[in-house]
Amino acid sequence: MAKKLGFCFGVEHAIDMAQKLLVERKKVYCLGPLIHNSQVVERLAHQGLQVVENLEQITPAADEKDTPTVLIRSHGCRPELLQKIKAKGFQLVDATCILVKRAQKLVQELHQQGYQVIVVGDPNHPEVQGVVGYAPEVIVVNGEEDISRLPPHGRLAVISQTTHSAEDFGRLVGYIATRGYEEMKVVNTICRETARRQASAVELCRLVDVMFVLGSRHSANTGELAQLCRRKGVDTYHLQDWQEFKPQYVVGKGTAGITAGASTPGWIIQEFAENLQHF
Numbered sequence: 001m002a003k004k005l006g007f008c009f010g011v012e013h014a015i016d017m018a019q020k021l022l023v024e025r026k027k028v029y030c031l032g033p034l035i036h037n038s039q040v041v042e043r044l045a046h047q048g049l050q051v052v053e054n055l056e057q058i059t060p061a062a063d064e065k066d067t068p069t070v071l072i073r074s075h076g077c078r079p080e081l082l083q084k085i086k087a088k089g090f091q092l093v094d095a096t097c098i099l100v101k102r103a104q105k106l107v108q109e110l111h112q113q114g115y116q117v118i119v120v121g122d123p124n125h126p127e128v129q130g131v132v133g134y135a136p137e138v139i140v141v142n143g144e145e146d147i148s149r150l151p152p153h154g155r156l157a158v159i160s161q162t163t164h165s166a167e168d169f170g171r172l173v174g175y176i177a178t179r180g181y182e183e184m185k186v187v188n189t190i191c192r193e194t195a196r197r198q199a200s201a202v203e204l205c206r207l208v209d210v211m212f213v214l215g216s217r218h219s220a221n222t223g224e225l226a227q228l229c230r231r232k233g234v235d236t237y238h239l240q241d242w243q244e245f246k247p248q249y250v251v252g253k254g255t256a257g258i259t260a261g262a263s264t265p266g267w268i269i270q271e272f273a274e275n276l277q278h279f
């Protein structure tokens, strides 16, 4: 097992908040799945958490006691959405991870200081979609092909999606630097939790013949972990849980390693490890 794996403090905090709210309040909504793990989302739905796509899907309160509560997930959201929730008279509970909040604040401040803000990350990831809302004209760079969209000169400030790989962030910052900007300010917004999981996975790759990376296929940090293990030359399988395990994955292998993304609950990891050992 990797030394560091599974739930990060941001995800744990969001789940704790949701569970507390579900005990205290009647109508609790979340815009999009609370975390990128369908098993956890299903459990919370069982306890009453309703997942909606937009605020229009929430029925307004009939009386004060009936006021809907909207929970913001750890990925955060655009600032307009927070205002809209309040304007609709809904109760707002913000479970945005403190590290995502830091990135949001930085985007705002760097723009005010006159920088063209660049976010290295996946433009379709909810965290990035939220972060870019904190300043006008923020540019998202996901690969070398996006660099041609940057302005030819000026003062740039570059931050990263919190779950991006440090290697890739560094590589893209290097490419951007070759364009010869007068000033480049780089703020490392990569979450240490992600980096720690990645370092533990790399350490484990040296000792095993096959790696299992557990977590949802929508989880960016789980995907990054799997890619990292593959780059280290180890046969790697990104699986959601034990149900996806196939015996051929371990044919001819002596030692198996297990790691898991920041949104993978302990019980999925435990179940997988026990079954694999048994197998």
Ligand code: F3S
Pocket (backbone or CB within 6 Å): 008, 009, 010, 011, 074, 097, 098, 099, 100, 162, 163, 191, 192, 193, 194, 221, 262
């Ligand atoms: Fe926050 Fe890092 Fe987790 S940004 S949600 S602690 S992976």
